[in-house]
Amino acid sequence: xxxxxxxALELVLKHxxxxxxxxxxxxxxxxxxxTLANFRxxxxxxxxxxxxxRITDAQLATVYRxxxxxxxxxxxxxxxxxxxxxxFAVNSGPVRAAKYLQGVVGVVQDGxxxxxxxAATKAMMRATVINDLCDKxxxxxxx
Numbered sequence: 001x002x003x004x005x006x007x008a009l010e011l012v013l014k015h016x017x018x019x020x021x022x023x024x025x026x027x028x029x030x031x032x033x034x035t036l037a038n039f040r041x042x043x044x045x046x047x048x049x050x051x052x053x054r055i056t057d058a059q060l061a062t063v064y065r066x067x068x069x070x071x072x073x074x075x076x077x078x079x080x081x082x083x084x085x086x087x088f089a090v091n092s093g094p095v096r097a098a099k100y101l102q103g104v105v106g107v108v109q110d111g112x113x114x115x116x117x118x119a120a121t122k123a124m125m126r127a128t129v130i131n132d133l134c135d136k137x138x139x140x141x142x143x
Contacts, residue, residue: 005069008083009061012090019053031055033090034063042066064090072097073113078122084130085113088137100140104132 016033029036031052039052043059069075071094074082081101088097095111102109105120121129 002075004075004079004082005061005065008069008074008086009064011083012064012087013060016090021049032060034060038063038067068094071113072101073118076118077113078126078129080126081121081129081133084133088133092137100136101129101133104129104136 013032017030019029019031021029027035027037029049029052031039032055034052034055036047036049036052039055039059040047042063043055044051068089069086072085072089074086077085085097085101088100098111098113098117099109101113101121102111102117105117105124107116107120
């Protein structure tokens, strides 16, 4: 596992809970932030709740890497920005995180991070990108 992803995953997991299976939760059964649907999609197609409850660290990393980190091209983003966008993706979805980043760096907000978004992000000061992204994220939560 590469160091950038490992570091970002460790930080994200500090804020993710354990087991959750509330009827009112649209995500359904969840363990350490991984839903049963995503566990089935990336790890074990016929998984049941008990399989999810026993998720291994390697399986957990697989889901987070494929569904969030790779979706936002975390490995290509500058240090610090990678974590801010990754955490945003985990909590609000990769498309939304990408659109907010794109808004901050001034490129087309199509929800897919590509060469233009990466170049624009690298051209700005990391602290500016991180602060602006987090400010916009928090404002969207308060609205």
